[in-house]
Amino acid sequence: MYQRILLPTDGSEASATAAEAAVTLADQFDAELHVIHVLEHDQTSTDTDGINTSAGNGEEAVQVAVELAVSSSVEATRRIIEKEKSIHQEILTYTAEHSIDCIVMGIRGRSELSLSQAVLGSVAELTLRESPVPVMTVHEETVIDPDIGSVLVPTDGSECAHTAVDHAEELARSVDAKLYIIYVVEIGQVLNGDRVRRLREALEEIGEKALDLALEKVQSSTYLPTETSLLTGPPYLEIVKYAEEHDVDCIVMGTHGRKGIRRFLLGSVTERVVRRADVPVISVK
Incomplete structure (x- = not known):
């Protein structure tokens, strides 16, 4: 590879x-x-x-x-x-x-x-x-495993995420690793209520479809040990937390590569994960 x-x-x-x-x-x-x-x-x-x-x-x-x-x-x-x-x-x-x-x-x-x-x-x-x-x-605190035995890839259903899933799948197959695919539902700072419940359900449905699509893509050729999860919360925090809890060796993420001061100031999920994850992060365009 x-x-x-x-x-x-x-x-x-x-x-x-x-x-x-x-x-x-x-x-x-x-x-x-x-x-x-x-x-x-x-x-x-x-x-x-x-x-x-x-x-x-x-x-x-x-x-x-x-x-x-x-x-x-x-x-x-x-x-x-x-x-x-x-x-x-x-x-x-x-x-x-x-x-x-x-x-x-x-x-x-x-x-x-x-x-x-x-x-x-x-x-x-x-x-x-x-x-x-x-x-x-x-970064300075990153833990380097001598062998990659598990790979995590977050998806949001976008074209960029599809590219990341493809790369994560290829990596996992190359080293006989298990693949974890997650989708994080982010509803922001909102109060409980019927509208919030309906919003959450709609977003979770979108997430489930994105995970099903990614899983179908991964398993379209030969079998690869894969686990999917739907999470809720701030995406970068949930990604880092999931990686720690499942002891993954590497995270693969997509980056849109957009330019401009607004993106520099706001940052992105990928950039935040890169700085906080305790394992190597592979960013693909």
Whole structure:
């Protein structure tokens, strides 16, 4: 399923977790691992001997990841990239030029973003929004399982969710994992009453149809162990909670890749799950 995996690294704690995840994924799929560091010219500095310390830090981060790969018998290549475009664009350019199947990146965890960070976004966020290939994100507290034995995919019945279900199914079949498909009904902050009851019933009916469609799609070829669930509550919280309660190893989610300040400020279910889940999250466009 994955033949060439890309790991962009900057030596941060989140990148160290990403290196572990990338090596584990490459080992499980017998894939090539590409490790890169994008060197920012405006952040370069030299020590008293005139040595470029920023480049040195990048080399060290790449070397640590490559050594981790070698220790797991994973074939790895390395490259330091001189920044000519934005960092995430350099990552996507490398992805296209080397036929990368999946990008693995570290991202900031549970801490809330400031307004400026929300507007600017992080390199990982920009990458997962625009990447044409799946992006696996992890943060400092992410738990990396040596083998993917269970996969969770939320659906809302949309075209984007169908793509995520397809990818989750392929992943589950590739590693002989169990597949969990969930639909979360969100009715917002409302009081109890007859209208609310009718609204809930209508939304639950939509959810059941979406789950039936996803299950039919998954089981259209050969049998795959699959469990479906209809939940109620804030979607991102229910997804994270379900993943914890069912001890899933990986979450697959769709992202629409929309741009604009409104989306940066409001965030999305996928982005919130990415920051809060204790397991790797694979975002597909």
